[in-house]
Amino acid sequence: MSGARDGEGAAPGALRSQIDLHRDGVRTGDRRLLAKTITLLESRRADLAAVGQAVLEELVSYTGSGVRLGITGTPGVGKSTFIEALGLHLIAKGHRVAVLAVDPSSPRSGGSILGDKTRMERLSQHPAAFIRPSPSGGSLGGVAHRTRETLLLCEAAGFDVVIVETVGVGQSEVAVASMVDFFAVLLQPGAGDELQGMKKGVIELADALVVNKADGEQRDAARRARTMYRHALSVMRPASASWRPSVLLTSAVGGEGIDAFWEQVVSQRAALAAAGELAARRADQARAWMWSLVEEALQASFRTHPGVARELRRLEAEVGAQKTSPGAAARALLEAYRRR
Numbered sequence: 001m002s003g004a005r006d007g008e009g010a011a012p013g014a015l016r017s018q019i020d021l022h023r024d025g026v027r028t029g030d031r032r033l034l035a036k037t038i039t040l041l042e043s044r045r046a047d048l049a050a051v052g053q054a055v056l057e058e059l060v061s062y063t064g065s066g067v068r069l070g071i072t073g074t075p076g077v078g079k080s081t082f083i084e085a086l087g088l089h090l091i092a093k094g095h096r097v098a099v100l101a102v103d104p105s106s107p108r109s110g111g112s113i114l115g116d117k118t119r120m121e122r123l124s125q126h127p128a129a130f131i132r133p134s135p136s137g138g139s140l141g142g143v144a145h146r147t148r149e150t151l152l153l154c155e156a157a158g159f160d161v162v163i164v165e166t167v168g169v170g171q172s173e174v175a176v177a178s179m180v181d182f183f184a185v186l187l188q189p190g191a192g193d194e195l196q197g198m199k200k201g202v203i204e205l206a207d208a209l210v211v212n213k214a215d216g217e218q219r220d221a222a223r224r225a226r227t228m229y230r231h232a233l234s235v236m237r238p239a240s241a242s243w244r245p246s247v248l249l250t251s252a253v254g255g256e257g258i259d260a261f262w263e264q265v266v267s268q269r270a271a272l273a274a275a276g277e278l279a280a281r282r283a284d285q286a287r288a289w290m291w292s293l294v295e296e297a298l299q300a301s302f303r304t305h306p307g308v309a310r311e312l313r314r315l316e317a318e319v320g321a322q323k324t325s326p327g328a329a330a331r332a333l334l335e336a337y338r339r340r
Helices: 012-027 031-042 046-062 079-092 147-156 172-177 191-197 200-205 216-234 258-274 277-304 306-320 326-338
Strands: 067-073 097-103 129-135 161-165 182-187 208-211 246-249
Touching: 012 031, 012 046, 012 147, 031 046, 031 129, 031 147, 046 147, 067 079, 067 172, 067 258, 079 097, 079 161, 079 258, 097 147, 129 147, 147 161, 182 200, 182 258, 200 216, 208 216, 208 258, 216 246, 246 258, 258 277, 277 306, 306 326
Parallel strands: 067 161, 067 182, 097 129, 097 161, 182 208, 208 246
Antiparallel strands: none
16 A cells, blocks of 8 residues: 555545455455454544445345344343354354444443454454454444444355444344344343333344343243243234244353254245345345435435435524424424525
């Protein structure tokens, strides 16, 4: 590369060299260059993000062959421990595993803990694994701003299983289910309160419910929870005509039930592929992703429009003081945007 740093002010030739360097590095599984390319994609600077997008565009043809697995669950359910046990199990079977662990961002400071590498210490040190902790940045559903693009980069780098771990149960299950092949919800052994508190949509989206920490004194409680969740599933229409979600018991600490969980992932993938549903699901996800990017770009264009910027603070103040309605303020802003 020339003297340009991370694409800043790079001449066309230097920029081409930078794109080639990152593209080839990702393709050969260079984890350092993979991480740097993800950083470019996540950048809020348009010039750096554009370099990352250019690299991704040249790698799209190398994506799509991996297993995309989403895992969510309430804080404390043991997601990181479960994912580490699963990742090590898969590596032992010859897979390469990438984990996109989305860390909650502070609504005040915007900072995040980014502690998943610490919680998955054994997995993070394995050469066949790649763990990328990313702040959610306040994204709806706790899924980082560029998680979908990062998933594709990991596939292009040769990781044949990509796991997305989300912040927790809320809007996150909707966001992660829109980008993966298999969506699992981890649950605590004590089913009573949690079953009452779960949204119907969580169960409807899940390809499997996993009662974790099913060991020791909690083993009986976990079995009771499994019965309750099975009943909940039985009265709901499954999301796929080719797959009926199951309820599994696991103990991530002891590694119990991890192989059975992976067998469910493999079986579901085979069933959907045979029915043509896997390709259709991914096509729908890609189209939805396209429109989300269009909406994102339109919102950015709207907020940076000079006419909108002039009116925005005044209208926000009037809405807050109840001097004008939100609807009227929105119409005024849209009118200002149309006056280009």
